[in-house]
Amino acid sequence: MKRSKKTYLLLALLLIAILFPILMPNQYYLQILILVFIWTIAVYGLNTITGLTGQLSLAHAGFFAIGAYGLGLLTTKGGVPFWLAFVLAIALTVFISFFIGLIALRTKSHFFAIYTMSVGFLIYLLIYKSDLTGGVRGLIGIPNPAPIGPLTFESITSYYYLMLFFLLLTIFFMYRLFHSLLGKTFVAIRNSEELAETLGISVMRNKLLAFVISAGLAALAGALYASYVRFIGPQMADIHVAFEILLYLLVGGIGTLAGPLIGTFIVVLLTQMLQFLEEFRMLVFGPIVVLLILFYPxxxxxxxxxxxxxxxxxxxxxxxxxxxxxxxxxxxx
Missing domain, CATH: 1.20.5 (Single alpha-helices involved in coiled-coils or other helix-helix interfaces)
Structure with a gap:
C-alpha cells in the first residue's frame, strides 16, 4: 500500500511537470525551472562521488565548464553538428576526468578535496587565459539544439521539455544506480574502505568509476547550460560555482535520491525570491541555510x-x- 501511494505521488509530480507550461505559461517561471533542471543534473553528479563514495570533489564546476566549452567550441569554431558536439563534449570531459581521477584518488579525506579544488582552479585559469576559449570575453553564438525530426528547440517551452527529458533520464539512471550492486559497492566504500577491501572490492577502481560518472553528469549539465544561455564565460568554472553545487546537495540531502532535486529547487527558488534585496540577500539567505544545516545536518x-x-x-x-x-x-x- 505504501509503495502504491509513493507511485501515485511520483506520477502526480510528473504530470504536474509535464502540464506546467500549459497551466502556467509564464516565461519567467519556465526559465527558473529550466535552470533548476540543469543544476539538478550537476548536483546528481556530485552526489555520485560525494554522497555515495564519500569523496568531497571540488572540481565539479571545472567539469561543468569543460562540458559547456566543449560544446561551444566544437559548434562555433569546429563546425561540428550540434548533437555530435554534445556527445563529444561529454566524452571529452569523461576522458579528462579519468586521468585526473587516477592521480586525485590516490589522496584521501581533505587532501582529496584540496587537490580537486586545485584542479578546478587550474581549469578556470586555462579558460580565463586561453585565446581559444575567448578568455575573459567568453564564448558567444552557441547554436540552439538541432531539430530532432519534427521536434525543434527554439521556444522557451521546447527548451523546458528538453531539459525535463534529460533530468528524468538522469533521475532514472541514478535510481538504477542507487538500487544496483554497483551503488551498494559505492556505499560500502563510503562506510569503510578497509572493510570493503576485505570483502574483495577494488576500492580504487570503483572510486574512479564514481568520479568519471560524476564528471560525465557535470558535463551533461554544462552542455545543456551552454545550449540554453548561448553565452558562456570563465566564471562558470569558478570555485564559487562548485560551492553552490555543494550547497544544493547539502540542503537537499547528501547521499539521497531525491535530495539533489529538492535542494536545488529550494535554494534556487529562495535566491530568486530574495533578488529584490540585491547584494543584501545573502544576509537573509545565509542564516536560513545555516539553521537548516544545523537542525538537518x-x-x-x-x-x-x-x-x-x-x-x-x-x-x-x-x-x-x-x-x-x-x-x-x-x-x-
Missing part, C-alpha cells in the same frame, strides 16, 4: 528519512511491548 530528505526510521522503530517497540503484555495476561489467566 543530513539535509531535508536525510532528516525526513531519519524521522521516518525513528518512527518505524518506535512503532515496532510499542508493538513488541503490546504483544509481550498480551502474552503475560494470557499466562495469568
Amino acid at each position: 543530513r539535509g531535508i530528505v536525510g532528516g525526513y528519512l531519519m524521522w521516518k526510521a525513528k518512527r518505524a522503530k518506535k512503532k515496532q517497540i510499542l508493538q513488541a511491548q503490546h504483544a509481550k503484555g498480551g502474552k503475560e495476561h494470557a499466562v495469568n489467566d
